[in-house]
Amino acid sequence: MNKTLPIMKDIIKDMFLNQTPFDMIETFRIADLGCASGPNTLLFVSEIIDTVYKLSNQNINNKIPEILVVLNDLHKNDFNNIFIVLPYFYEQLKEKYGYEFSQKCFISGVPASFYGRIFPRKSLHFVHSSYSIHWISQVPENLDNKGHIYMEKTSHPNVFNVYKKQFYKDFSSFLTHRSHEILPKGRMVLTLIGRNMLDHDPSENDIWCIYELLAQSLLDAVSQGLIKQSEVDSFNLPVYHPYKDEVMTIIQEENSFDLEKLQDFDCDWDSDDKNYDCNDKLYKKGSGEYLTNCIRSITEPMLVRHFGELDLDYVFERYKEHAANNLEMIKTNYINLIICLSKK
Template identity: 65%
Template structure:
């Protein structure tokens, strides 16, 4: 939710600018086609769609009520709970009817494609706008031949080969993503992509690695208590990469299908409800730690269950919360979010 709110003004301004100035005359445009990449299955999916529909409806009012059809394609892996989304669509359409009227609600068509966003999703030149939030830092796979014992991601103590392996996998995946989307987006179409990154070129900076190294330490604590095997921790690595903005620029330039319009960098605290920038300000580290762990558990639980099984999860996340608490007493480490705006050549 926090990531989407940061990028939402850019999304709205971009759609306004596209329709008014660069895409085609509003009167000739019949359907505005959107893809939401890595959509998830929670309420934020419908919230994003609602905001986009509001934006386009307001444009319609400014153009003699010439209302566009809106085609929204949702994408995520096949394991995503699309049934949860589709079950909510009935009430979503009812809300559209109440807000905009029956005729407008019938012009909003929502569908889904369940596959990896590193593959082709849609027909050639079928999209005006692509959005992705909180997805593209996830890799298509864990880097191959990774010798990373005692860690689950990049860390200061890792071998240089670990950093290279993660970087190379991200370059391969992000290049593939750009190439596949370039075939699906119309000329002058746009993409707005928001992902977790890092603030400096150094790949082991705290703002991208610390939160995962504390999880690794929690798993090793479980090893010391005889609750899991060390070889299981040694063989577990997260399939993600948090890039520096210059790395994104380099891949965009090399792939050469898009013009880079802007990159916005946002910094926020680990605790989504802690907006205070003053480290000296008193806050409840324990409650903040619990919120952080809740967020991390939501995005890592399925990976951990697949590798370790379900029996130890409550215990490891309890230990993890203690490590987070201890860290927050010393430092309010930031999460770095990057929003990249691209125009199809």
């Protein structure tokens, strides 16, 4: 988010100062797709509001548009957790910006898949999505990937092909539906996890090993009689991490948006500290715990839905051990993609 926020603010600034003046916008309408329900959900909202407030103070006519933020995620997202804190959030707006401006900000939620239509035609000025687009709409059909839960170096080549095909279908659908909902010259900023664009072979991808450690942990549960082998064989993650060229190709072929920026950057899985010793036992333990917490927060709902009463504490205790023992393998960066689009 620290990488994305400056880009997002610059785009909003350009929209107001160079594209559509404040005087022409009565309500600035924003959508945050895949908003989740954690502390970062309203962080994005607050940054947008702060940007609009500062820009409005530069406006000669001192006109401040109303701001409508629509939060979107799947139906099972905990929207109640968001709505409960909204009164406190509005109170903070009043204290920071004054009563008049706080009364111009409106936040609502729409539960639905963003792979379908969500909003009325030409109703949005700006769309944001962080760490959501790499989650595809479903596990690919006809997937034979026994013993694994994602693309892995020993998976059949067809596993990569069907995952890629599903991502192409979903991302194209995402762009098409947003093209109906966003006003001409409206903008969209998407951040997702990708992979090194030079590594077309998923077996060489940095990120596959993170999920393969989870597959190993589930197989440990099989060996203890906690779950059946067939249950692991039928479980696969609905996720795909594209490389730059794939994203560019889909955007060009779908042809509803101009690509203004496609930037990649690296993030460490476990720490920002570059001065680490892979042989240090305390470092291995701490790194394993950090990665385990990250992966558990991402995958636990899917594991519960598929395996039911599985002892997740056991699974992720094994994951922590695998992560510590494979620290050199996972002490790599993963690729993030920031995509900035303008509606044609």
